Structures are given as structure tokens and as C-alpha cells.
Amino acid sequence: MIFQYSNGSIYSQNLLLCKVVKERSTIKVEGSYNVIIRRKGFSKYEILQYNSKVGEINRLNLTYGTYTFYISRPQLVAFIRGYQDSLKIFTSGNVEVGEIKRTQNGLEGYLNDFYDPYVMIIYLALMSLYATITPYPNYRPKVSRYRGIWFIIPFVLIFVYLLPFPFYIDLAIYIILLAIFYYFLVLRR
Numbered sequence: 001m002i003f004q005y006s007n008g009s010i011y012s013q014n015l016l017l018c019k020v021v022k023e024r025s026t027i028k029v030e031g032s033y034n035v036i037i038r039r040k041g042f043s044k045y046e047i048l049q050y051n052s053k054v055g056e057i058n059r060l061n062l063t064y065g066t067y068t069f070y071i072s073r074p075q076l077v078a079f080i081r082g083y084q085d086s087l088k089i090f091t092s093g094n095v096e097v098g099e100i101k102r103t104q105n106g107l108e109g110y111l112n113d114f115y116d117p118y119v120m121i122i123y124l125a126l127m128s129l130y131a132t133i134t135p136y137p138n139y140r141p142k143v144s145r146y147r148g149i150w151f152i153i154p155f156v157l158i159f160v161y162l163l164p165f166p167f168y169i170d171l172a173i174y175i176i177l178l179a180i181f182y183y184f185l186v187l188r189r
Contacts, residue, residue, distance in 0.1 A: 001113055005124045005131065006106035020125050027128075033121045047122060057126070064119055068092040071123070082133035089123060100124065106131050153181055 004011045010018050010029070018031030025039040036048040037057070045057040047064065055064035060076060062069040071087050078084035079102070089098040089111075098111040098120055107127055111120040156177060 001117055001120070002108065002110045003117075003120050003124055004103075004106060004108050005128050008128075010121060010124055018121065020128055022129075027125050029121055029125050033118060035118060035122060035125070037122065037125060045126075049118075055122075057122075060126075062119065062122060064122070065116060067115065067119075069097065069119055069123075079127075080130045080133075087123075087127065089119070098123075100127055102131065102133075153177070 001012065003017070005020070008020050009016055010020060010031075010033075016031065018029050018033045021028045021030060027037040029035040029037075034049065038046045038048060040046050040056075043057075043059045046053055047055040047057065047062075055062060057063075059073070060071045069089050069091055071089055075084065075087055079087050085102045087100040088096050089100070091097055097115055098109060100107055100109040100120075100123060107124055109120045109124050111117060157174065
């Protein structure tokens with residue numbers, strides 16, 4: 001069975017099956033297929049259907065009914081970053097049962113007809129967050145990693161001058177701070 005995700009809706013054979021609504025820590029699938037995916041913790045989700053728990057996801061290992069499905073982590077990272085345009089879904093016996101592909105207008109997934117279509121609906125709802133590519137941030141070699149020191153040094157110097165020490169101790173502290181500052185700024189490059 002083939003499913004398409006586009007603009008917050010899931011279609012099959014150009015018929016609208018359900019809408020995907022994202023809220024704070026939940027993803028609601030409303031329509032012919034009703035599922036609530038509630039986040040429980042880091043990479044852990046609880047799957048509710050008609051207000052009862054029917055499965056859970058732990059690091060994209062989906063336990064639904066009597067089956068366990070998973071997507072490998074390297075595959076997921078490559079999919080999110082745009083190096084790969086498809087994800088394969090496997091059962092616990094390393095049998096491929098489905099695939100999710102990135103298309104021009106969203107996602108497309110197919111699932112073996114032997115398995116419950118809710119499996120693909122759940123994975124499409126989760127992967128809808130990554131329907132577009134999110135590349136790594138650009139590396140900026142011109143920006144100094146010690147630029148924060150420029151903002152801290154004046155306050156430290158004002159604080160040092162307000163200390164009730166004799167003049168020569170203030171001057172020594174000032175010279176030490178400047179030496180440390182220029183060591184990190186100039187000599188460490």
C-alpha cells in the first residue's frame with residue numbers, strides 16, 4: 001500500500017486519509033486513521049489510539065501490536081541531512097517491510113500489505129518533521145571563538161580597578177590579565 005504525505009495531510013491513491021497536526025509534545029493524526037503520538041522523553045514516544053496505549057517508540061524502534069519495526073540510526077541521519085532520500089523500515093527479523101522516500105512535494109511511503117497500515121501512518125507522521133532537508137550549519141572560519149572575551153575584559157578591568165589594593169598590585173593584575181587575553185587571542189591562532 002502506498003501513502004503520500006504532503007502539506008500536513010496523508011493521502012493514499014489521491015484520497016485524503018488523515019491530517020497530521022503537530023502540537024507541543026504530541027503529533028495528532030486525525031481522519032480515517034486516528035492516532036496520537038505523545039512524546040514521553042528523549043527519543044521515546046507513546047502511541048495512543050482511542051485513548052488507550054497501543055504501542056511505543058524508543059529511538060525509532062516501533063513496537064505496535066505484536067511486531068517491532070525499526071529504522072537504522074545512520075540511515076536516519078543521512079535522510080535528515082539530505083545525503084539519502086529514502087528510509088527502509090525493517091522488522092525485528094531484519095526483513096524489509098517498507099520504505100519512505102522524499103519526493104518533490106513531501107514524503108511517499110510504501111508498506112507490505114501484510115502489515116497494519118497504521119505502521120506507515122505513524123512513521124510518516126514522525127518523518128513529516130524532516131520532509132525538507134536540514135543541512136549542517138555553515139562553518140565560519142573568520143569568526144574568532146574568543147570574541148566573547150572582548151565583552152568580558154572591560155568589566156573585569158573595571159572590577160580590578162575598584163579593588164582597594166595599592167597601585168602596583170592593580171597594575172600587576174592588569175598586566176597579567178592582558179597577557180592571558182593576548183595569549184588566547186594572538187598566540188593560539
